[in-house]
Amino acid sequence: MARPAETMKSVVCYGPGDYRMEEIAVPHVEANEVLVKVLAVGICAGDAKCFAGAPHFWGDADRPAYVQPPITPGHEFVGQVVQLGDGASEKYGGLQIGDHVISEQIVPCRACRFCLRGGYHMCVPHDIYGYHQKTPGAMATYMKYPANSINHKVPKEIPTWHAAFIEPLSCSIHAVELANIQFKDVVVVAGCGPLGLGMVAAAREKSPAKLIALDMFDWKLDIAKMCGADIVMNPSKCDVVSEIRKLTDNYGCDVYIEASGHPSAVVQGLHMIAKLGTFVEYSLFGKETTADWTIISDMKELTIRGGHLSPNCYPKAISMIANNKLPMEKIITHKLSLDDVHKGLELVNKSSESIKVVLLP
Ligand SMILES: [Zn+2]
Ligand SMILES: [Zn+2]
Structure with missing residues (x-):
């Protein structure tokens, strides 16, 4: 698969209620990094709360802001490999161009006390897709899985809009x-x-x-x-x-x-x-x-x-979806285009008409 054009379409979060559709640079891939074409990205209740301005994301007197704008949101995704940096194929289980692959929401440092003691989901200097500057999320045409990311291959038989549910299921x-x-x-x-x-x-x-x-x-x-x-x-x-x-x-x-x-x-x-x-x-x-x-x-x-995030749970989530343990066509209530992100956020915020809303970039 050829390297894509230099720019791509992306939703960019600037602040509460201020999400814009923009043309931004396609991420550059270095050693141990993976570039994927985003196949599907779910909208989390967290995304909707961030859009609505919840203090958990934007901070208040008691806590600092968690989200680092301007940033591409989206952490419930699946992508198809289009470019592999040096060493990335070996590092991620023989990953090949064209494979479907998911990256765990947290990109841990692998060096802090929690990482060294097996609690990587509580990593202190962590990056997290869709909220932190170093790890832009999936509401875009392409995204990058950086060197410390934890990646899992996803069977191609799983429809992409079902695969977007692997993160919440984990x-x-x-x-x-x-x-x-x-x-x-x-x-x-x-x-x-x-x-x-x-x-x-x-x-x-x-x-x-x-x-x-x-x-x-x-x-x-x-x-x-x-x-x-x-x-x-x-x-x-x-x-x-x-x-x-x-x-x-x-x-x-x-x-x-x-x-x-x-x-x-x-x-x-x-x-x-x-x-x-x-x-x-x-x-x-x-x-x-x-x-x-x-x-x-x-x-x-x-x-x-x-409970927080999903340490060591992605393989089980992939196998449950692959083995039809959930009525996925009932759970994915809406499939929208990236341009419909505002409509999607509104559906998730209301919660009365939707379960999982997925964007197909
Ligand atoms: Zn989520
Ligand atoms: Zn750490």
């Missing part, structure tokens, strides 16, 4: 691994957006005694059933805490995975979970949540685990 898998699910467990997943549906599918792989999904939209609960939920409940239509108690001889659920990002879902989980249960939190909150910590300690002796 996050769901990490959350499920943190939950340490046992066969006897009653597991509740709160929230059936892209992450929650992936968690239902991944929890199904662990074969718990009962798998229950919660969401405010019945049509999303129907998809949760296709992902493997035994029972679904809509908290706007029933008292889910008492329903879960009824199903468990009044003990409560053994595992509660919170994926909605709503403060009320945290409190709901603390009331619904059994003594000695495991509570996994994996979401971005728009505001702080408060809870009675006595429930966590004296009343129930809970294990509380927070």
Whole structure:
């Protein structure tokens, strides 16, 4: 495949609400780097929150800004190799021109304390696609996977718009691994957006005694059933805490995975979970949540685990999609062109009409 022209089309984030379509330089590839043509890129709830100006991304009195504009957004992508720097093919498992390949969202330094101790997803001086200057994202015709990137080949049989779901699914898998699910467990997943549906599918792989999904939209609960939920409940239509108690001889659920990002879902989980249960939190909150910590300690002796990104989870995500473990045509609700990025961000922000919105550059 020939080296592309010198410039390409890209969405560029300048600030909250200020995303422009521009013609920018195609990245230059050096040793151990890969240039790919972007085949598909999903819009994350994080992208929509960044566009909306959330303090998590733009900073406030308590924290510095996370996003470094001007920057090409997009971290849920798959690309086709068009150029390999010296040594890149050997470094990334014999990667060839034309291969489909995905790069993990974080590009770790491989030298800080967390990288050296095996927690590369918590790397301190890390780069992250779509937010940091050194790693522009995928909402463009081409993108570069730099020297420290972690890359995985993707079978060409997987449709590109399904492959864009590998990144969020790998996050769901990490959350499920943190939950340490046992066969006897009653597991509740709160929230059936892209992450929650992936968690239902991944929890199904662990074969718990009962798998229950919660969401405010019945049509999303129907998809949760296709992902493997035994029972679904809509908290706007029933008292889910008492329903879960009824199903468990009044003990409560053994595992509660919170994926909605709503403060009320945290409190709901603390009331619904059994003594000695495991509570996994994996979401971005728009505001702080408060809870009675006595429930966590004296009343129930809970294990509380927070989750971030998806260390060592991409291979499992690729195999789950390749083996049709998820109803991908239901999960990818919208396929849009790059020019429709604003429409896509709006759909994701509303969340009532979409699950995963994918752009096809
Ligand atoms: Zn994401
Ligand atoms: Zn590091």
